[in-house]
Amino acid sequence: MKNKEKKMFYFLLGCIFLSLIIVGATYAYFTASTKDENTVKGDAATVTFGLSVEKITSVDMAFGLVPMKNKQAPNAAKQGCYDDFGNAGCQMYKITVNADSDTVMFLDGYVVVTPKDERLETRFTNVYTDDGVNYYTSFTNEDFISDSFDEDQFIKNGIRISDPTIPLNHAEDFGCLLVENEKIGGDVGRQRIFYLMIWVFDNGEAQDYLQGMQLAYKGEVTFVTAEGNEISATFD
Numbered sequence: 043m044k045n046k047e048k049k050m051f052y053f054l055l056g057c058i059f060l061s062l063i064i065v066g067a068t069y070a071y072f073t074a075s076t077k078d079e080n081t082v083k084g085d086a087a088t089v090t091f092g093l094s095v096e097k098i099t100s101v102d103m104a105f106g107l108v109p110m111k112n113k114q115a116p117n118a119a120k121q122g123c124y125d126d127f128g129n130a131g132c133q134m135y136k137i138t139v140n141a142d143s144d145t146v147m148f149l150d151g152y153v154v155v156t157p158k159d160e161r162l163e164t165r166f167t168n169v170y171t172d173d174g175v176n177y178y179t180s181f182t183n184e185d186f187i188s189d190s191f192d193e194d195q196f197i198k199n200g201i202r203i204s205d206p207t208i209p210l211n212h213a214e215d216f217g218c219l220l221v222e223n224e225k226i227g228g229d230v231g232r233q234r235i236f237y238l239m240i241w242v243f244d245n246g247e248a249q250d251y252l253q254g255m256q257l258a259y260k261g262e263v264t265f266v267t268a269e270g271n272e273i274s275a276t277f278d
Contacts, residue, residue, distance in 0.1 A: 069273040092140035093122050095263055095277040098237075099123045103132035107258050109244035111161060112197050113186045119177040119239055121170050132179065132241035133278060134169060138232045138262055139226060145229040149265045152210040153238060157202030157259045163243040167197050167234060168220050177237065184274055200240075200261065220263070238263070 066077045101123045108129045110118060115132075118125070123132040141147070169177045185191045194216075204213040210218060226234050242258055264274040 058235050066203045067158075069140045071152075084264055091265070091273045092138075092142075093263070093273050093275045094138045094264065095275045096138070097133060097277070099130075099134045101133070107131065107133070107242045109159045109242045110220045111244050113154050113183055114192060115165075115167055115197065115239065115241070116182050116200070118177050118241065121134070122177065123239070132239050133241070135238045137236040137238060137275075139236075139265055141226050141232045144227050144232065148268050149221070149224045149226060149234075150210075150212070150219065151214060151224065151236060152218040152221045152260060153198070153200050154202045154264070155238075155240060155259050155261045159258075162258060163199055163241055163245060165243045166200055166220070166238055166240040169239045171237060199243075209270055209272055229248055232278075 044057055052267065093194070099122060108125060108131050110125070110131045118131045119134075121131075123130060123134060125131045137151070139149070146222075153166055155162055167179055167181075169179055171177045179196070181196045186193070198219060199217045201217050202210065203217070212219065212222075220238060221236055224234060226232065240259070240261070260276065260278045262274050262276050264272055266272045
């Protein structure tokens with residue numbers, strides 16, 4: 043092989059090798075990112091749990107989340123988190139809990155939300171669906187007019203008060219409680235599905251610093267059994 047041909051051969055070989063390195067690195071990066079979105083940890087007694095959190099909204103996040111008032115939540119759920127101008131007013135997640143046994147257990151579900159900016163306040167509520175397309179809350183806009191409506195029973199802030207080294211509990215972490223005493227196993231089956239809606243709270247002040255903030259918060263969903271065992275999954 044002539045010197046010129048040898049140089050061309052090694053040059054092409056080097057390009058192929060470099061391409062493989064780049065593709066491999068990219069694949070590894072996305073694989074790691076995917077795993078980080080749904081980190082599952084913990085177990086419950088002798089029953090194995092599965093827990094996943096899937097974002098089900100596809101709203102455009104180019105300009106971050108537009109803050110909204112709590113009383114706007116019912117309309118936001120119906121509109122799939124789009125506001126009247128096509129902006130993202132919230133995000134919705136599908137939470138799936140699986141158990142490998144028909145043994146009946148009762149679970150409390152908590153959501154802890156950590157904003158990316160200390161000036162942010164987040165709110166969340168559980169939402170419902172009949173067909174996986176249309177969503178609704180258990181409260182309406184009209185409920186806010188009534189003096190007897192206890193907003194804190196339905197809308198939570200996701201702020202954990204208790205020591206993070208101990209299990210979440212009702213007494214201190216009511217602001218994180220998504221569902222309470224939910225049954226799994228027996229006649230309800232080994233799988234339970236819950237829906238969560240999160241938004242940035244409109245505190246009435248200028249919140250221009252949110253512009254372009256695509257990841258406004260990180261969160262963790264935790265289910266605790268009556269015996270105190272728990273399983274968690276992270277999301278953003």
